[in-house]
Amino acid sequence: DGGITQSPKYLFRKEGQNVTLSCEQNLNHDAMYWYRQDPGQGLRLIYYSQIVNDFQKGDIAEGYSVSREKKESFPLTVTSAQKNPTAFYLCASSSQGAFNTGELFFGEGSRLTVL
Amino acid sequence: QQPVQSPQAVILREGEDAVINCSSSKALYSVHWYRQKHGEAPVFLMILLKGGEQKGHEKISASFNEKKQQSSLYLTASQLSYSGTYFCGTQLLLNRDDKIIFGKGTRLHILP
Numbered sequence: 001d002g003g004i005t006q007s008p009k010y011l012f013r014k015e016g017q018n019v020t021l022s023c024e025q026n027l028n029h030d031a032m033y034w035y036r037q038d039p040g041q042g043l044r045l046i047y048y049s050q051i052v053n054d055f056q057k058g059d060i061a062e063g064y065s066v067s068r069e070k071k072e073s074f075p076l077t078v079t080s081a082q083k084n085p086t087a088f089y090l091c092a093s094s095s096q097g098a099f100n101t102g103e104l105f106f107g108e109g110s111r112l113t114v115l
Numbered sequence: 116q117q118p119v120q121s122p123q124a125v126i127l128r129e130g131e132d133a134v135i136n137c138s139s140s141k142a143l144y145s146v147h148w149y150r151q152k153h154g155e156a157p158v159f160l161m162i163l164l165k166g167g168e169q170k171g172h173e174k175i176s177a178s179f180n181e182k183k184q185q186s187s188l189y190l191t192a193s194q195l196s197y198s199g200t201y202f203c204g205t206q207l208l209l210n211r212d213d214k215i216i217f218g219k220g221t222r223l224h225i226l227p
Contacts, residue, residue: 031213042117042202042219043157050213059116059216090156094213103170104147104204104215106156 002027006091006107013085013114019078021110023091030095032074033104036060037088046089049074078112086114116141118205120218128226132191135221137203139184146179146186147204147215150197157202160188165208190223198225 004025013019025032031050035043035058045058049068063082068074074093078085088111092104118139125133137146145164148171149157161171163179163186171177176189190197200220207214 033213033215035217040219043204043217045214045216048213048215056214058214103159103162104149104157105159108156 004091004093004105004107006089006110008110009108011110011112013112015114016080018080019085019112021076021078021089021091021112023074023076023107024072025074025093025105026072027093027095027105028071029093029102029105030071031093031102032068033092033094034058034064034066034074034076035090035092037090037109043090046076085112087112116207116216118203118216118218120201120203120221122221123219124222124224126224126226127193129193129195131193132189133193133223135188135190135201135203135223137186137188137205137218139205139207141184142208143179143181143184143205144208145206146177147206148175148177148186148188149202149204149217150199151202151220152199160201193223193225195225195227198223 007022033048034046047066049055065077090109091107095102121136148160151157179186202217202220204215204217
């Protein structure tokens with residue numbers, strides 16, 4: 001079945017450690033996104049990518065990094081520079097590439113807790 | 116750039132109707148609507164495009180006022196399964212890229 005897979009589902013890390021969240025899709029979608037969700041804040045865009053080897057910052061990119069070496073994969077690294085990394089992270093993808101108007105397909109999310 | 120949703124929360128009895136609003140201060144190309152149940156991924160409901168095109172589920176209705184940069188989601192004869200948090204996402208006309216910015220959400224609770 002086609003879809004988006006995020007891993008791990010739950011992750012605990014010590015303060016100061018970098019963490020990489022995985023996002024893989026087999027929908028053949030061009031565009032991929034990372035959102036952060038905090039209670040009462042909605043979905044805030046971290047990074048998005050419209051095509052392989054290209055990505056753009058969203059509204060809260062500070063302290064995060066991404067790569068898009070393959071169409072299927074868009075991993076997110078939460079660096080030690082992110083001041084408040086504890087959150088629920090959602091990856092999504094969409095078809096049609098540049099200026100698409102396709103629906104977003106979301107993964108199940110990764111809940112990161114920094115101790 | 117974040118769109119503003121209203122109301123923040125709604126409590127209804129099964130069978131009642133609700134309207135959720137989404138507004139932007141900038142010109143929009145499209146508005147997306149999603150519903151998220153607690154602990155789950157958001158699920159697509161509808162896309163409304165500048166020019167009047169709509170894509171979405173048959174049982175969901177929505178409007179997009181291009182002049183006012185506002186969209187409304189209409190939930191009629193609500194069912195218990197409609198409970199959840201509704202998010203609108205917007206694409207700006209000026210950007211013409213894939214950036215989709217979401218509002219803070221509207222929590223909907225349906226009572227039996």
